[in-house]
Amino acid sequence: xxxxxxxxxxxxxxxxxxxxxxxxxxxxxxxxxxxxxxxxxxxxxxxxxxxxxxxxxxxxxxxxxxxxxxxxxxxxxxxxxxxxxxxxxxxxxxxxxxxxxxxxxxxxxxxxxxxxxxxxxxxxxxxxxxxxxxxxxxxxxxxxxxxxxxxxxxxxxxxxxxxxxxxxxxxxxxxxxxxxxxxxxxxxxxxxxxxxxxxxxxxxxxxxxxxxxxxxxxxxxxxxxxxxxxxxxxxxxxxxxxxxxxxxxxxxxxxxxxxxxxxxxxxxxxxxxxxxxxxxxxxxxxxxxxxxxxxxxxxxxxxxxxxxxxxxxxxxxxxxxxxxxxxxxxxxxxxxxxxxxxxxxxxxxxxxxxxxxxxxxxxxxxxxxxxxxxxxx
Amino acid sequence: xxxxxxxxxxxxxxxxxxxxxxxxxxxxxxxxxxxxxxxxxxxxxxxxxxxxxxxxxxxxxxxxxxxxxxxxxxxxxxxxxxxxxxxxxxxxxxxxxxxxxxxxxxxxxxxxxxxxxxxxxxxxxxxxxxxxxxxxxxxxxxxxxxxxxxxxxxxxxxxxxxxxxxxxxxxxxxxxxxxxxxxxxxxxxxxxxxxxxxxxxxxxxxxxxxxxxxxxxxxxxxxxxxxxxxxxxxxxxxxxxxxxxxxxxxxxxxxxxxxxxxxxxxxxxxxxxxxxxxxxxxxxxxxxxxxxxxxxxxxxxxxxxxxxxxxxxxxxxxxxxxxxxxxxxxxxxxxxxxxxxxxxxxxxxxxxxxxxxxxxxxxxxxxxxxxxxxxxxxxxxxxxxx
Numbered sequence: 001x002x003x004x005x006x007x008x009x010x011x012x013x014x015x016x017x018x019x020x021x022x023x024x025x026x027x028x029x030x031x032x033x034x035x036x037x038x039x040x041x042x043x044x045x046x047x048x049x050x051x052x053x054x055x056x057x058x059x060x061x062x063x064x065x066x067x068x069x070x071x072x073x074x075x076x077x078x079x080x081x082x083x084x085x086x087x088x089x090x091x092x093x094x095x096x097x098x099x100x101x102x103x104x105x106x107x108x109x110x111x112x113x114x115x116x117x118x119x120x121x122x123x124x125x126x127x128x129x130x131x132x133x134x135x136x137x138x139x140x141x142x143x144x145x146x147x148x149x150x151x152x153x154x155x156x157x158x159x160x161x162x163x164x165x166x167x168x169x170x171x172x173x174x175x176x177x178x179x180x181x182x183x184x185x186x187x188x189x190x191x192x193x194x195x196x197x198x199x200x201x202x203x204x205x206x207x208x209x210x211x212x213x214x215x216x217x218x219x220x221x222x223x224x225x226x227x228x229x230x231x232x233x234x235x236x237x238x239x240x241x242x243x244x245x246x247x248x249x250x251x252x253x254x255x256x257x258x259x260x261x262x263x264x265x266x267x268x269x270x271x272x273x274x275x276x277x278x279x280x281x282x283x284x285x286x287x288x289x290x291x292x293x294x295x296x297x298x299x300x301x302x303x304x305x306x307x308x309x310x311x312x313x314x315x316x317x318x319x320x321x322x323x324x325x326x327x328x329x330x331x332x333x334x335x336x337x338x339x340x341x342x343x344x345x346x347x348x349x350x351x352x353x354x355x356x357x358x359x360x361x362x363x364x365x366x367x368x369x370x371x372x373x374x375x376x377x
Numbered sequence: 378x379x380x381x382x383x384x385x386x387x388x389x390x391x392x393x394x395x396x397x398x399x400x401x402x403x404x405x406x407x408x409x410x411x412x413x414x415x416x417x418x419x420x421x422x423x424x425x426x427x428x429x430x431x432x433x434x435x436x437x438x439x440x441x442x443x444x445x446x447x448x449x450x451x452x453x454x455x456x457x458x459x460x461x462x463x464x465x466x467x468x469x470x471x472x473x474x475x476x477x478x479x480x481x482x483x484x485x486x487x488x489x490x491x492x493x494x495x496x497x498x499x500x501x502x503x504x505x506x507x508x509x510x511x512x513x514x515x516x517x518x519x520x521x522x523x524x525x526x527x528x529x530x531x532x533x534x535x536x537x538x539x540x541x542x543x544x545x546x547x548x549x550x551x552x553x554x555x556x557x558x559x560x561x562x563x564x565x566x567x568x569x570x571x572x573x574x575x576x577x578x579x580x581x582x583x584x585x586x587x588x589x590x591x592x593x594x595x596x597x598x599x600x601x602x603x604x605x606x607x608x609x610x611x612x613x614x615x616x617x618x619x620x621x622x623x624x625x626x627x628x629x630x631x632x633x634x635x636x637x638x639x640x641x642x643x644x645x646x647x648x649x650x651x652x653x654x655x656x657x658x659x660x661x662x663x664x665x666x667x668x669x670x671x672x673x674x675x676x677x678x679x680x681x682x683x684x685x686x687x688x689x690x691x692x693x694x695x696x697x698x699x700x701x702x703x704x705x706x707x708x709x710x711x712x713x714x715x716x717x718x719x720x721x722x723x724x725x726x727x728x729x730x731x732x733x734x735x736x737x738x739x740x741x742x743x744x745x746x747x748x749x750x751x752x753x754x755x756x757x758x759x760x761x762x763x
Contacts, residue, residue, distance in 0.1 A: 001380060001449055001671065002379055002675055003378055003672050003676075004378065005378065069378045260761055260763075263763060274763040275763065277754070280754070281750070281753045283757065283763065284753040287760065287761065288692065291669055291689060292662070292665040292666065292669060292693070293665075295667075295669040295672060296661070298380070298668060298672070299664065301378075302378060302379075302380045318660075318664055322661050322662070325658075371650075373657055373660075373661065374657050
């Protein structure tokens with residue numbers, strides 16, 4: 001048993017943090033958010049250059065074959081800097097579906113390009129009315145000739161607007177809420193019949209609603225076994241949930257550090273406000289939430305690689321529940337302890353609040369994972 | 378990062394588990410699992426069994442009987458003891474007084490006190506709190522006046538846990554009342570509870586049980602060789618000991634056992650989303666705390682001992698204990714109202730009747746060993762620098 005990061009992991013973290021410290025400050029980030037694309041191609045190229053895009057992928061595709069703990073290091077750094085680039089969508093979601101469920105040909109077509117920063121992906125799985133349940137799939141894929149034709153709508157597709165490829169869950173059989181009969185497809189975003197309506201999210205990322213109207217795809221677009229896509233979808237979503245836990249730990253760390261610093265420097269009544277016990281105890285509870293969040297994120301990132309599916313679901317949901325509670329608690333306290341300054345858009349703390357609010361809900365809010373954990377026995 | 382136990386550690390766990398199964402008396406285990414009062418013999422009996430095996434004080438130096446286990450082995454040992462329902466090793470001797478003697482004691486003091494403490498010949502208790510000195514320990518008033526080759530001790534200690542079983546008490550006393558700074562002029566004394574002038578009076582508690590006492594000292598003569606560390610420098614000893622007291626108060630192993638118990642007792646209540654959700658949050662909090670504890674142990678092993686943030690183990694650990702006791706009481710529904718039998722013919726389940734009392738009893742956990750508010754003060758000052 002050990003909790004140490006390896007030398008390679010430490011180096012990766014250091015390199016990434018150094019880049020973000022110099023190239024991804026508050027003002028630089030504000031410019032990126034305000035740009036038409038909402039992310040920076042330069043930053044994306046730099047992430048590719050550093051090898052960050054290739055961390056979890058096999059060496060044959062140009063990656064490092066890294067574990068989820070390797071990814072934890074990356075996600076923490078991205079979380080601390082509130083990075084808005086489509087990293088999770090590409091590397092943690094779409095890329096994972098290809099790496100875990102794709103044929104050799106599909107992988108060869110997509111993963112090297114992804115690792116080099118030339119292809120972005122998104123996972124189009126959630127639908128209106130389905131909340132967090134990946135089994136709720138009303139989009140239909142009916143067999144047609146040598147392929148399929150997809151019809152229906154996906155909502156809140158993280159970074160769906162900039163993706164070159166969409167991994168779409170669609171129903172080849174069964175009723176809307178059945179676990180069976182779901183298949184995953186690789187769909188080019190520019191394919192005829194694909195309409196993407198993009199919007200900015202509360203935390204300044206991008207998401208999109210995707211309408212599929214008679215989208216014809218060849219048989220080779222099928223990702224994994226037909227009708228058995230739910231296992232792959234859940235595996236990918238659990239993986240991404242573990243990553244989101246690690247990302248939240250990074251953002252919580254920033255909120256903790258910034259708030260502590262504020263308590264030490266802000267003076268009222270002639271003293272630093274951190275000298276007041278009412279605030280000290282609240283700050284201690286923020287620290288405790290951070291430590292507990294870090295612990296459970298470690299557990300999730302380790303288990304997501306090694307556990308059987310039932311145990312994996314249980315641990316990931318436990319982690320997401322604890323992380324969601326911690327993200328809410330810490331972000332709310334950070335704003336409160338900053339006083340009116342916590343409300344201003346000019347400080348990073350308000351952006352951290354918005355990010356943590358969204359991370360608390362990503363891939364299922366506390367209530368969802370509470371129920372999922374309890375159902376796991 | 379690797380959260381799995383090594384094959385050696387797993388083998389060690391098997392060894393410990395098998396040994397406990399073979400050596401833990403049923404009677405003591407049943408008392409622990411049913412929240413019944415443990416007698417002095419129950420406590421010392423298990424202590425002596427462990428002592429004979431050489432496992433009663435793993436953290437001591439090997440020359441005095443320590444096991445030279447890694448921190449992970451120690452944790453596994455505690456987990457197995459807690460999980461099996463073994464009586465606690467009463468901490469006042471081997472875990473509190475001993476580290477002080479090892480750090481500050483003279484060779485003669487070590488030789489005199491450590492071996493009988495190890496064997497379980499003597500039962501120890503702690504004389505810190507006083508009626509006017511709880512969280513504010515430095516305001517203690519019990520006086521120890523030096524008269525030649527002995528001190529004369531007069532005053533009162535209170536909340537003395539298991540003082541009614543004790544053969545010895547270690548005390549903080551005021552040896553020089555004239556000092557301007559309250560932390561100065563305090564000394565650390567070892568006092569034989571059989572000395573003339575000591576009176577122990579029980580304090581009835583919230584749960585109707587007897588665990589703590591008042592201890593009165595009326596001109597009690599204590600030989601100067603029972604002074605640990607320098608005269609008037611007892612605060613240094615107290616601070617050292619408080620650091621020791623905080624580590625390992627998470628009671629994680631016991632809480633895991635209690636969690637399983639709640640689930641077993643809850644039955645159909647587990648299908649009630651309101652109950653289930655509260656239980657789930659506690660369970661997840663406990664999972665996180667276990668990893669936090671292991672992370673701190675790993676830091677310790679790596680030669681980077683964690684700071685005052687270890688206090689969070691006490692804070693979260695005790696909150697979890699309380700929450701579990703409350704949920705357990707709730708499993709009994711209306712039957713949790715039972716407390717003491719009146720009519721011998723009444724159907725009276727002693728275990729169910731203990732759940733309400735246990736809920737009451739566990740309120741102590743966030744108060745003792747430095748209240749959770751004091752723990753937060755410590756973290757705020759020492760870790761956060763506020």
